[in-house]
Amino acid sequence: MKTFFSEDHRLHFPQAELSGGEFVTPxxxxxxxxxxxxxxxxxxxxxxxxxxxIDMGPVRTLLDxxxxxxxxxxxxxxxxxxxxxxxxxxxxxxxxxxHDRIPRNIDGKVExxxxxxxxxxxxxxxxxxxxxxxxxxxxxxxxxxxxxAAFALCRPPGHHATSDQYGGYCFLNNAAVVAQMFRDxxxxxxxxxxxxFHHGNGTQDIFYRRGDVLFASIHGDPLDAYPYFAGFADxxxxxEGEGANIxxxxxxxxxxxxxxxALDGVVRRITNWGAEALVVSLGVDAYKDDPISFFKLxxxxxxxxxxxxxxxxxxTVFCMEGGYAIEQVGLNTVNVLEGFEDA
Amino acid sequence: MKTFFSEDHRLHFPQAELSGGEFVTPxxxxxxxxxxxxxxxxxxxxxxxxxxxIDMGPVRTLLDxxxxxxxxxxxxxxxxxxxxxxxxxxxxxxxxxxHDRIPRNIDGKVExxxxxxxxxxxxxxxxxxxxxxxxxxxxxxxxxxxxxAAFALCRPPGHHATSDQYGGYCFLNNAAVVAQMFRDxxxxxxxxxxxxFHHGNGTQDIFYRRGDVLFASIHGDPLDAYPYFAGFADxxxxxEGEGANIxxxxxxxxxxxxxxxALDGVVRRITNWGAEALVVSLGVDAYKDDPISFFKLxxxxxxxxxxxxxxxxxxTVFCMEGGYAIEQVGLNTVNVLEGFEDA
Ligand SMILES: [Zn+2]
Ligand SMILES: [Zn+2]
Numbered sequence: 001m002k003t004f005f006s007e008d009h010r011l012h013f014p015q016a017e018l019s020g021g022e023f024v025t026p027x028x029x030x031x032x033x034x035x036x037x038x039x040x041x042x043x044x045x046x047x048x049x050x051x052x053x054i055d056m057g058p059v060r061t062l063l064d065x066x067x068x069x070x071x072x073x074x075x076x077x078x079x080x081x082x083x084x085x086x087x088x089x090x091x092x093x094x095x096x097x098x099h100d101r102i103p104r105n106i107d108g109k110v111e112x113x114x115x116x117x118x119x120x121x122x123x124x125x126x127x128x129x130x131x132x133x134x135x136x137x138x139x140x141x142x143x144x145x146x147x148x149a150a151f152a153l154c155r156p157p158g159h160h161a162t163s164d165q166y167g168g169y170c171f172l173n174n175a176a177v178v179a180q181m182f183r184d185x186x187x188x189x190x191x192x193x194x195x196x197f198h199h200g201n202g203t204q205d206i207f208y209r210r211g212d213v214l215f216a217s218i219h220g221d222p223l224d225a226y227p228y229f230a231g232f233a234d235x236x237x238x239x240e241g242e243g244a245n246i247x248x249x250x251x252x253x254x255x256x257x258x259x260x261x262a263l264d265g266v267v268r269r270i271t272n273w274g275a276e277a278l279v280v281s282l283g284v285d286a287y288k289d290d291p292i293s294f295f296k297l298x299x300x301x302x303x304x305x306x307x308x309x310x311x312x313x314x315x316t317v318f319c320m321e322g323g324y325a326i327e328q329v330g331l332n333t334v335n336v337l338e339g340f341e342d343a
Numbered sequence: 344m345k346t347f348f349s350e351d352h353r354l355h356f357p358q359a360e361l362s363g364g365e366f367v368t369p370x371x372x373x374x375x376x377x378x379x380x381x382x383x384x385x386x387x388x389x390x391x392x393x394x395x396x397i398d399m400g401p402v403r404t405l406l407d408x409x410x411x412x413x414x415x416x417x418x419x420x421x422x423x424x425x426x427x428x429x430x431x432x433x434x435x436x437x438x439x440x441x442h443d444r445i446p447r448n449i450d451g452k453v454e455x456x457x458x459x460x461x462x463x464x465x466x467x468x469x470x471x472x473x474x475x476x477x478x479x480x481x482x483x484x485x486x487x488x489x490x491x492a493a494f495a496l497c498r499p500p501g502h503h504a505t506s507d508q509y510g511g512y513c514f515l516n517n518a519a520v521v522a523q524m525f526r527d528x529x530x531x532x533x534x535x536x537x538x539x540f541h542h543g544n545g546t547q548d549i550f551y552r553r554g555d556v557l558f559a560s561i562h563g564d565p566l567d568a569y570p571y572f573a574g575f576a577d578x579x580x581x582x583e584g585e586g587a588n589i590x591x592x593x594x595x596x597x598x599x600x601x602x603x604x605a606l607d608g609v610v611r612r613i614t615n616w617g618a619e620a621l622v623v624s625l626g627v628d629a630y631k632d633d634p635i636s637f638f639k640l641x642x643x644x645x646x647x648x649x650x651x652x653x654x655x656x657x658x659t660v661f662c663m664e665g666g667y668a669i670e671q672v673g674l675n676t677v678n679v680l681e682g683f684e685d686a
Contacts, residue, residue: 084364085365090362091460098573104566107569108568108569117432162439222441228446228450
């Protein structure tokens with residue numbers, strides 16, 4: 001399969017991530033992607049293609065216009081207000097607070113449009129997020145035009161971004177827009193399978209009340225892991241979306257056995273549900289040595305995981321999400337893709 | 344009037360406040376209090392007395408037991424988990440997230456019990472917060488025993504703390520507990536007047552559905568100022584509390600003229616409502632040179648403000664809240680108290 005990738009991801013590299021009460025170099029950093037590119041080339045996996053420009057149409061349809069305008073101007077407004085550092089939210093509207101008024105002040109706007117303070121916005125973030133989305137859209141078009149599958153090597157990732165909040169290293173939800181594009185082009189039902197260690201709270205949120213896009217995620221129990229306040233098994237969708245949201249949380253130390261069993265269960269449900277296209281939120285931070293995660297998948301497990309996904313036989317777009325054991329991110333990511341092609 | 348004050352406030356002095364995407368020395372720092380003490384002594388204002396121990400009874404009645412247990416153990420749990428810095432929340436449950444599950448993980452617990460990330464918890468924070476509350480309680484007992492008024496020189500402040508969230512430099516809501524103590528001792532109706540520049544969102548939240556404690560606040564418009572997501576004029580209480588919550592927000596540059604007019608309006612409403620005791624959340628960050636605020640009150644205005652409060656003729660407990668133009672905090676604070684006594 002082809003890989004779609006833009007060098008513009010380098011425009012997003014914050015100096016600081018708030019972690020453990022300190023600023024650290026962000027776990028989500030450009031070098032992650034180098035290892036994926038190197039492994040793709042080493043394995044002669046397929047052509048690596050730069051995407052065309054972003055198509056803002058489906059992005060504007062799915063996401064909040066105020067949020068998009070904010071992302072575009074936040075860094076400049078922040079600097080114009082005399083702030084010394086990168087854009088970092090010092091709070092956010094929480095329980096029993098107002099969620100219906102958007103502050104005029106840039107500090108307040110940042111808080112309104114953010115759901116996790118570890119994630120900084122820099123001068124290049126908006127362009128990088130757009131280029132990441134452009135890769136996802138190019139991969140979608142590749143599959144829409146008849147390819148069995150395509151890989152969007154997205155950075156920054158997307159699955160934590162909701163329609164109106166960034167956080168968790170994510171700004172624009174690539175997988176959600178890809179699913180929407182399949183729908184707009186006529187697919188009756190589209191499934192999103194999120195195998196990243198972290199719950200894809202942004203994607204879930206975007207489709208929670210919709211019956212045409214199913215979201216399924218296997219992830220660290222939110223009682224123990226970010227994003228903490230979403231991803232419980234009893235979140236099954238609402239209204240028309242009831243039954244079209246599947247969460248399988250696991251606790252610390254979970255190995256591939258139970259994980260693969262959960263995957264098979266999810267795959268069956270997606271198949272029975274009648275998905276006509278599949279979007280995979282491909283994070284590889286379920287890996288045993290990931291520095292911010294607690295599952296115990298080993299590199300060969302990712303090959304097997306790819307095979308199980310491939311056996312579904314669906315037109316599939318892979319969107320890169322997390323994975324922070326940097327030197328193994330390439331191996332583990334390409335293993336999923338190779339397993340998929342082997343299926 | 345007497346001042347109640349504990350040296351233990353020094354136990355709380357975080358190294359870091361998240362501000363403008365950087366760590367800065369906290370605006371809310373121990374030296375603020377030195378200037379108040381110095382001014383009290385210079386003016387021979389009255390006896391300065393150390394409080395006895397905290398009475399946890401009314402604190403436990405009013406505030407969430409899980410929150411209190413968290414504050415007591417958070418720093419040790421954080422350090423036991425290997426975190427490098429002081430306790431700083433990297434997020435919090437926001438819109439469309441779960442607010443009904445408390446994480447097991449200490450990172451997640453911090454996010455659950457916090458509503459603003461500028462505020463760090465240190466090893467001495469819990470003891471300092473308790474000593475601050477002890478001063479407030481001692482001042483309340485002084486007034487309950489017949490004094491016209493008493494001043495609790497509280498640090499850390501309290502008015503941003505809700506029953507289950509810290510933030511805005513506040514951990515335990517001193518003013519709220521003082522109001523509750525008046526109620527428990529037989530006062531039918533108690534009013535809390537918050538003259539701090541920032542909306543007292545914690546106090547409002549604690550009494551929002553209660554008709555026996557009125558909360559009134561004059562503050563920076565939340566569209567422009569922290570806490571951003573509370574303090575709008577249309578927040579008037581709910582249920583039994585309907586009509587017992589008064590917010591008067593003003594925009595940048597507001598001077599004493601309109602501010603004093605708002606104060607008179609609030610004073611009339613408190614009087615007509617039939618308050619039998621008054622708690623004043625005494626912040627002096629409405630001062631023209633305050634570094635994090637935008638009102639234009641001058642030092643003599645605080646004298647006048649105190650007079651207007653004093654003319655209400657109510658038994659009154661003053662609880663120290665904010666004020667960050669450090670060298671003027673003493674002058675402005677004692678001006679309010681002197682104006683009160685002059686009334
Ligand atoms: Zn992840
Ligand atoms: Zn204040």
